[in-house]
Each structure stands twice: as structure tokens, then as C-alpha cells.
Amino acid sequence: MFGICNLSIVPLRSEASDASEMVSQVIFGEHFEILEKTKKWSKIKLSFDGYEGFIDNKQYEEITESLYTKLQKEEPIFSGELIDFITDSENNLTTIPIGARLPFFNENSFQINDSIFKYEGKTVGQKLSKNAIVEVAYLFLNSPYLWGGKTPFGIDCSGFTQTVYKLCGHKLLRDAKEQATQGEVLSFIEECEPGDLAFFDNDEGIITHVGIIMNDYNIIHAHGKVRIDKLDHSGIYNIDTQQHSHRLRVIKKMI
Numbered sequence: 001m002f003g004i005c006n007l008s009i010v011p012l013r014s015e016a017s018d019a020s021e022m023v024s025q026v027i028f029g030e031h032f033e034i035l036e037k038t039k040k041w042s043k044i045k046l047s048f049d050g051y052e053g054f055i056d057n058k059q060y061e062e063i064t065e066s067l068y069t070k071l072q073k074e075e076p077i078f079s080g081e082l083i084d085f086i087t088d089s090e091n092n093l094t095t096i097p098i099g100a101r102l103p104f105f106n107e108n109s110f111q112i113n114d115s116i117f118k119y120e121g122k123t124v125g126q127k128l129s130k131n132a133i134v135e136v137a138y139l140f141l142n143s144p145y146l147w148g149g150k151t152p153f154g155i156d157c158s159g160f161t162q163t164v165y166k167l168c169g170h171k172l173l174r175d176a177k178e179q180a181t182q183g184e185v186l187s188f189i190e191e192c193e194p195g196d197l198a199f200f201d202n203d204e205g206i207i208t209h210v211g212i213i214m215n216d217y218n219i220i221h222a223h224g225k226v227r228i229d230k231l232d233h234s235g236i237y238n239i240d241t242q243q244h245s246h247r248l249r250v251i252k253k254m255i
Contacts, residue, residue, distance in 0.1 A: 001034035002068040003044065003060040004103070004112055008095050009151055010060070012053035016041035022148035023053050024159070024174055028086075028094070029078075029101030029112075031063065031071045047072060049162070051174045061113060070104075077105040078167060080122035082139060082152050087118045097151040098139065099163050127169030130255050133195035134220070137164045137212050143226045157209050157222040161197060164212065170255055176210040183252035189217070189233055192251050200235055200246035209246050211236070 005026040013020040016038065026032070026046065035052070036043040042060070045052045047068075063071075079100045085093045096119075102110040108120050128136075137160075139152070146154025150163050158176040165172045172179050180199045186192055192213050200209040211221025211231075219231040223238075223245060230237040235248040 001037065002031065002063050002065055003034050003042070003055075004031045004063050004071075005029060005059070006061045006094075006112060006115075007059055008100070009097060009153070010055060012044075012046075012051070012055055012148070014053060016043070016054045018056075020054070024051055024148050025150045026055060026060070027100050027150060028096045029103055031068055031101075031103075032060075033068070034062075048166075048171070049174045063113060067113070074104065075125060077102045077110075077123050077125040079119065080124040080167070084119070084121040089116055097153065099150070099167060124167050125169070128167075130193065130195040132168050133164060133212060134214050136167050137214075137220045137226075140164070140222075140226045141220070141228070143222070145222050145224050145226075155222050155226065157211065160222045160226060161210050161212060165254065172254070177207040179210055180207045180250065180252065183254040186251045186253055189231070189248075189251060193253070195255070196251055196253050198231060198236075198251050199249045201249040202247075207249055213251070 005028055008028050010026040011022040012024040012026050014023045032044040032046045034042050034044055040057055041054045042057055044055050079096050082098050085095050087093055102119055104110050109118050143152045143155050147156050149155040150159040162172040194214050196213045198211050198213055199207050202208045211219040213219055217231045218228055220228050229239055235244050236246040238245040
């Protein structure tokens with residue numbers, strides 16, 4: 001079985017319960033495989049990054065395997081506005097956040113199963129250069145931190161980096177420790193370029209944080225909110241507290 005998200009922002013939970021931890025979010029237009037289904041909950045695996053979790057059965061629409069396969073082959077088009085709306089054939093509005101996928105988008109319309117939607121906002125889809133990554137990251141500045149979040153209304157550190165890269169046409173995995181398995185290691189901080197990723201670990205040596213490197217050894221990352229701080233050989237130097245907040249583990253070139 002397969003499904004697609006037909007609502008703006010849906011929580012993906014670690015267990016089949018409304019009180020369970022939100023580990024990520026499913027954004028409008030994201031498609032997935034349904035691994036298990038009970039009366040109220042489905043365990044799903046997102047196509048984009050392979051992330052698994054539980055979603056309420058009322059918060060998605062089933063699709064056929066053939067449609068899932070077509071979506072896999074299609075070059076994705078995403079909404080490029082921070083927040084916008086789509087309308088169905090009866091002029092009902094649905095709000096969508098930046099990064100929502102618009103399946104088979106053509107001439108301001110797209111389709112999910114038998115439903116046809118109109119969208120007249122900015123779209124993104126082509127692969128952008130590395131220089132665009134920092135520019136896109138600025139769109140999320142001051143977005144509040146939210147564990148599991150992937151939108152400007154609440155976002156976590158790896159949701160931030162993943163979404164920014166997605167809007168530039170590049171795929172990252174979901175969690176910071178998974179993203180750290182991608183790309184090419186840079187030996188020295190002096191080798192980094194704007195758009196590279198810096199990863200940070202905890203006292204147990206587990207990577208728990210990630211941010212996007214900017215010019216002049218600045219870094220933009222989600223910590224309380226999406227903010228800009230200084231990066232040095234030790235880690236992130238918080239310009240408000242005048243202290244280091246994260247310990248640098250590795251810098252990686254993704255593109």
C-alpha cells in the first residue's frame with residue numbers, strides 16, 4: 001500500500017499515539033509506502049529520505065502503486081513561497097508551506113488521484129548552485145526551533161538543513177547523524193565554503209547538531225530559533241551568551 005499527504009503539515013510520530021513524540025513531519029504532496037495499517041494509524045516510510053514513523057489514517061490519502069512509481073520517476077516541483085495556498089475544483093483553500101510538493105505540476109495546476117488543484121505562487125525544482133544554499137537558508141531566519149519540525153513555523157537543526165538543500169535540488173537524509181554519513185570530509189575549517197555543513201557531537205561522541213556554513217566563518221543553524229553565530233575550531237560561539245554552545249566534530253562538503 002502507498003499514500004500521499006493531502007494536508008499542509010502532518011506530524012510523523014515515533015509510536016501509534018497522538019501523545020507520542022513527533023520525530024518528523026510529512027509535508028503536503030510527500031508520498032510514502034505504507035508498511036503497516038491499523039484502524040487509526042499507519043506506519044509509513046517516506047520516499048524522499050526513507051524516514052519511518054506513524055501517521056494518523058485521517059491525515060493522508062491512499063494512492064496506487066503505479067501512481068507511486070510515477071511520482072518516483074518525476075522530477076519534483078516544490079512550492080517556493082514561505083506560506084501560500086492551493087484551491088481545489090470547488091474553490092476550497094488548503095494552506096501549504098514552502099517545500100510542499102506539487103505532483104505533475106503544469107500551467108498552475110496539479111493533480112492527486114482525481115482531485116485537481118490550482119497553485120499560482122513561486123515554484124522551485126531545478127538544481128541550484130552551491131551559492132544558492134545560504135540565500136535560501138536566510139528565508140528561515142528566526143523560525144522557532146521545534147523537535148521534528150520541517151517548516152518556517154517550527155524546525156529542528158537537521159530539518160532545516162534538509163529542507164534548504166531540498167529547495168536547492170539536493171537530497172539529504174533526515175537526522176544530523178545520518179546526514180553526517182553523506183558528503184566529503186574537509187580536513188580543516190579553512191577549506192570550507194558557504195553551503196558546506198558543520199556537524200557537532202555530545203559528550204558521548206554522538207552527532208546531535210548540524211548547521212550551514214556561511215561567509216567569514218559564520219554559521220546559520222536552528223538552536224532556539226534559526227540564528228547566525230560564529231564558527232571556530234572549537235565549535236559554535238553564541239554571540240548572545242558569549243559562550244560556545246556546540247562542539248565541532250566534522251565539516252563536510254555535500255555538493
